[in-house]
Amino acid sequence: xxxxxxxxxxxxxxxxxxxxxxxxxxxxxxxxxxxxxxxxxxxxxxxxxxxxxxxxxxxxxxxxxxxxxxxxxxxxxxxxxxxxxxxxxxxxxxxxxxxxxxxxxxxxxxxxxxxxxxxxxxxxxxxxxxxxxxxxxxxxxxxxxxxxxxxxxxxxxxxxxxxxxxxxxxxxxxxxxxxxxxxxxxxxxxxxxxx
Amino acid sequence: xxxxxxxxxxxxxxxxxxxxxxxxxxxxxxxxxxxxxxxxxxxxxxxxxxxxxxxxxxxxxxxxxxxxxxxxxxxxxxxxxxxxxxxxxxxxxxxxxxxxxxxxxxxxxxxxxxxxxxxxxxxxxxxxxxxxxxxxxxxxxxxxxxxxxxxxxxxxxxxxxxxxxxxxxxxxxxxxxxxxxxxxxxxxxxxxxxx
DNA sequence: GTAAATAACATACAGATTGTATGTTTTCAA
DNA sequence: TTGAAAACATACAATCTGTATGTTATTTAC
Numbered sequence: 001x002x003x004x005x006x007x008x009x010x011x012x013x014x015x016x017x018x019x020x021x022x023x024x025x026x027x028x029x030x031x032x033x034x035x036x037x038x039x040x041x042x043x044x045x046x047x048x049x050x051x052x053x054x055x056x057x058x059x060x061x062x063x064x065x066x067x068x069x070x071x072x073x074x075x076x077x078x079x080x081x082x083x084x085x086x087x088x089x090x091x092x093x094x095x096x097x098x099x100x101x102x103x104x105x106x107x108x109x110x111x112x113x114x115x116x117x118x119x120x121x122x123x124x125x126x127x128x129x130x131x132x133x134x135x136x137x138x139x140x141x142x143x144x145x146x147x148x149x150x151x152x153x154x155x156x157x158x159x160x161x162x163x164x165x166x167x168x169x170x171x172x173x174x175x176x177x178x179x180x181x182x183x184x185x186x187x188x189x190x191x192x193x194x195x
Numbered sequence: 196x197x198x199x200x201x202x203x204x205x206x207x208x209x210x211x212x213x214x215x216x217x218x219x220x221x222x223x224x225x226x227x228x229x230x231x232x233x234x235x236x237x238x239x240x241x242x243x244x245x246x247x248x249x250x251x252x253x254x255x256x257x258x259x260x261x262x263x264x265x266x267x268x269x270x271x272x273x274x275x276x277x278x279x280x281x282x283x284x285x286x287x288x289x290x291x292x293x294x295x296x297x298x299x300x301x302x303x304x305x306x307x308x309x310x311x312x313x314x315x316x317x318x319x320x321x322x323x324x325x326x327x328x329x330x331x332x333x334x335x336x337x338x339x340x341x342x343x344x345x346x347x348x349x350x351x352x353x354x355x356x357x358x359x360x361x362x363x364x365x366x367x368x369x370x371x372x373x374x375x376x377x378x379x380x381x382x383x384x385x386x387x388x389x390x
Numbered sequence: 391g392t393a394a395a396t397a398a399c400a401t402a403c404a405g406a407t408t409g410t411a412t413g414t415t416t417t418c419a420a
Numbered sequence: 421t422t423g424a425a426a427a428c429a430t431a432c433a434a435t436c437t438g439t440a441t442g443t444t445a446t447t448t449a450c
Binding site: 011044046049050127190 | 399
Binding site for chain 3: 421422423424425426427428429430431432433434435436437438439440441442443444445446447448449450
């Protein structure tokens with residue numbers, strides 16, 4: 001006989017999986033809770049027992065996706081030890097992770113709209129959020145880490161990453177975008193002007 | 196007695212204004228059509244006569260916002276005649292335009308989610324879409340306009356603009372972000388490596 | 391080991407929303 | 421001026437969401 005813990009975990013997993021699939025395919029707004037329950041093979045009651053509402057399930061889905069991406073990026077940095085290489089490896093890992101079908105939509109479109117940007121920032125902060133700023137700081141000449149607006153550059157740069165991932169997911173040429181990003185990174189870590 | 200054209204125009208304007216205010220304040224999903232009709236001082240019937248559905252009204256709102264932003268940017272370039280100056284002026288104009296309350300939310304959050312990215316790209320293309328690529332190309336050393344992945348850089352850069360506008364709208368220090376963007380632009384137009 | 395308590399899940403319901411179908415009134419066109 | 425068409429209003433059917441209330445399974449206390 002399964003323990004309560006097991007039952008809960010299995011049920012949550014089924015619901016999160018079904019939610020992930022539907023939210024990714026049809027979007028958050030166009031997915032109904034009956035849809036989700038049906039896809040998960042359970043009743044709506046079960047869903048509302050484990051999640052406060054549809055948005056709460058969406059949060060669980062997005063958190064799971066964000067965690068996977070963060071883990072992949074983190075792992076990519078383990079092998080490399082020079083800072084610039086780690087940064088480039090992280091970039092590549094990000095693009096690879098974001099190619100998983102539906103992930104761009106979930107993390108970059110539906111997530112911000114359904115959960116709000118503040119919540120997305122919280123999730124980002126609690127998963128891989130600081131990775132890019134840190135990587136950037138590590139890979140930069142000493143004098144620039146204080147002279148440049150690091151925080152702002154990292155934020156703006158992460159938007160560039162996201163847009164590149166979106167374009168690639170939309171069928172754009174991946175190499176062109178990876179080039180563009182690599183150029184930005186190279187400039188920031190090497191060619192950026194002293195100030 | 197008002198002509199039919201006038202009646203329609205006035206009604207559409209009232210509905211678009213009411214929609215703009217509510218979508219900006221509460222978001223697309225949390226705004227109901229009774230809300231909109233009430234705010235506009237008309238009935239839902241009037242709204243459904245002029246717009247196919249709630250999304251169609253949203254499209255009208257977003258198009259209006261996009262047109263105003265594009266117009267402001269276009270105007271900013273008129274005074275300046277050197278390419279780099281025009282690019283910088285355009286950047287400044289974009290940030291100024293995006294400070295209008297609710298505009299960031301409408302154009303960068305609710306729009307993409309409610310209308311889809313494809314539709315947003317269409318709107319962008321039909322308003323100011325090409326401005327940044329053109330400005331970039333004009334302000335660049337000849338040899339780079341062919342050697343660099345211009346299209347990709349412009350797209351990724353426009354994402355950086357958007358993120359900066361979001362951060363500023365969220366209360367972040369505007370100067371820091373404008374600096375960061377200016378640095379990216381300067382590098383692209385001047386310091387970018389030959390290839 | 392059993393009974394009370396609690397967690398897991400199912401069913402039933404109330405309120406609200408969306409888009410449409412069907413009226414009514416005002417302008418337009420012949 | 422009268423029929424047609426556009427502008428607007430009202431009424432309706434089909435969801436959908438969240439909650440309240442049941443029922444069944446598992447813990448916990450004794």
